[in-house]
Amino acid sequence: MGAQVITITSGKGGVGKTTAVANLAVALAADGARVVCIDGDIGLRNLDVVMGLENRIVYDVVDAIEGRCRLRQAMIRDKRLPELYLIPAAQTRDKSAVTPSDMIRLCNELRTEVDWVLIDSPAGIERGFKNSIAAADRVLVLTNPEVSAVRDADRVIGILEAEEKGTPSLIINRLNPVMVKQHDMLSAEDVLDLLAIKLIGIVPEDEGVIVGTNRGNPVALEPKSRAGQAFRNIAKRMKGEDVPFMNLEAGTGLWARLTGRK
Amino acid sequence: MSDSNTLVEIKGLRDGLLISLGNAEWDELRAALMEQIEVRRSFFQGARVALDVGSQIFHVNELSELRDTLSERGVNLWAVVSESPTTEKTAQLLGLATRISRPRPQETTRPPAEEIGEGAAMWVARTLRSGTRIEFPGNIVVLGDVNPGAEVIAEGGILVWGRVRGIVHAGVKGDESAVVCGLDLSAARIRIGGVSAVLSERSGESHPEKYFLEDGIIKSESWQSNQS
Numbered sequence A: 001m002g003a004q005v006i007t008i009t010s011g012k013g014g015v016g017k018t019t020a021v022a023n024l025a026v027a028l029a030a031d032g033a034r035v036v037c038i039d040g041d042i043g044l045r046n047l048d049v050v051m052g053l054e055n056r057i058v059y060d061v062v063d064a065i066e067g068r069c070r071l072r073q074a075m076i077r078d079k080r081l082p083e084l085y086l087i088p089a090a091q092t093r094d095k096s097a098v099t100p101s102d103m104i105r106l107c108n109e110l111r112t113e114v115d116w117v118l119i120d121s122p123a124g125i126e127r128g129f130k131n132s133i134a135a136a137d138r139v140l141v142l143t144n145p146e147v148s149a150v151r152d153a154d155r156v157i158g159i160l161e162a163e164e165k166g167t168p169s170l171i172i173n174r175l176n177p178v179m180v181k182q183h184d185m186l187s188a189e190d191v192l193d194l195l196a197i198k199l200i201g202i203v204p205e206d207e208g209v210i211v212g213t214n215r216g217n218p219v220a221l222e223p224k225s226r227a228g229q230a231f232r233n234i235a236k237r238m239k240g241e242d243v244p245f246m247n248l249e250a251g252t253g254l255w256a257r258l259t260g261r262k
Numbered sequence B: 001m002s003d004s005n006t007l008v009e010i011k012g013l014r015d016g017l018l019i020s021l022g023n024a025e026w027d028e029l030r031a032a033l034m035e036q037i038e039v040r041r042s043f044f045q046g047a048r049v050a051l052d053v054g055s056q057i058f059h060v061n062e063l064s065e066l067r068d069t070l071s072e073r074g075v076n077l078w079a080v081v082s083e084s085p086t087t088e089k090t091a092q093l094l095g096l097a098t099r100i101s102r103p104r105p106q107e108t109t110r111p112p113a114e115e116i117g118e119g120a121a122m123w124v125a126r127t128l129r130s131g132t133r134i135e136f137p138g139n140i141v142v143l144g145d146v147n148p149g150a151e152v153i154a155e156g157g158i159l160v161w162g163r164v165r166g167i168v169h170a171g172v173k174g175d176e177s178a179v180v181c182g183l184d185l186s187a188a189r190i191r192i193g194g195v196s197a198v199l200s201e202r203s204g205e206s207h208p209e210k211y212f213l214e215d216g217i218i219k220s221e222s223w224q225s226n227q228s
């Protein structure tokens, strides 16, 4: 038993890691699971804002690691969902305040308490990234359908393979079907063709996501949001459920591939 | 101070490297280990390492510090082998393996660039992702793709059993007879010796091709691997 520890990472910054962690966390918790998210972006925390919990912070992850508080005290309870918690990043410390071993110890302590631990990784492949993946049972690599983001994702996948983290799964975020049609954006198929890893979900470009981010209200809580539906689907696939890909998510070539017709 | 080569012995295992430390104080061994990793950085980058520490005694903080330091250098410590029960227990606490299957003697390897001479080929049986750079003073065979942002650099020729969208540079020290062969080179950036292939002059079709240097320019023909 014990929790699954999942890290969301990307290489390139600003592609939607924090958004995805917040949305997957609320989707899992809304389904009754016990979930803790950890903001791994020491010095640049923002998962608290995206989840609308910034003014409840007393202790942070470094306090918990350095023993200034009990782990429970660093877990901020969400205001909407009873079994959703956030362990915020330290704002005033740098990345060297945490080591990979610290993260492993912290997550091992959490494993017995909850069902899911979701870790939001900082951009890049430096120390903060290494800390974020150290404890992961599974890594989700998130990218935008855009050349430089895909190249950075490829690099990160190579590092994860070398570190024996297993092959990660892929989330493609901010896909805009109109732009793909006009050949102004890579298609999901182009991205998959290069990265050659298992796809776990495609999230469409959706203004509602930005509004939700600013208000601290993840769209996965909104029944009608398309991006919210995409995040809820990914949460289900994380649990091992076989959820068909939404038709709007994929072009026809990819459609055949995802539905198993080679 | 002993030579770091004699304190740190490196062998190839089926699934990683085994580094055996000699007999010396830990400080000296640690320095020797770090020196080896530093000088052979590209060899160790991404390596999976089992460490045989003999009778050295390690406590949790020392071993976890070592693991973190190695991980910062791109080395993944997965096992610690020791005669000391304390060290074994420490390793187990940190989730490291403490038993490994030993290599047979003939599997002993050194960094390939040092041991294999001219004419030999380096085999790379995986896709090379962005940020990877493979260099070898002979031929290189890749069984997989070479993605954008990856580089394959050989003093001899390069054969890719896959699709190349990165950089392949054959005959890097000036061997003008070096060739580049691949299943799909339509998006590759190719160099042979000091000459670059001009992408716009190439067909853009994806079929097996062979690129070679003739009269100072790079030419291509379709490549049949069963040709002699």
Ligand SMILES: Nc1ncnc2c1ncn2[C@@H]1O[C@H](COP(=O)(O)OP(=O)(O)OP(=O)(O)O)[C@@H](O)[C@H]1O
Pocket (backbone or CB within 6 Å): A010, A012, A013, A014, A015, A016, A017, A018, A019, A020, A041, A121, A122, A123, A173, A174, A175, A203, A204, A205, A206, A207, A209, A210, A211, A213, A227
């Ligand atoms: N599917 C989407 N549709 C529209 N906007 C999105 C979508 N996903 C993310 N965004 C927006 O993109 C911006 C960056 O997102 P986010 O902060 O989650 O990225 P990040 O990868 O965590 O960035 P960093 O690398 O800086 O941590 C935010 O303004 C967010 O609202």
Ligand SMILES: [Mg+2]
Pocket (backbone or CB within 6 Å): A017, A018, A019, A041, A046, A120, A121, A122
């Ligand atoms: Mg972020």
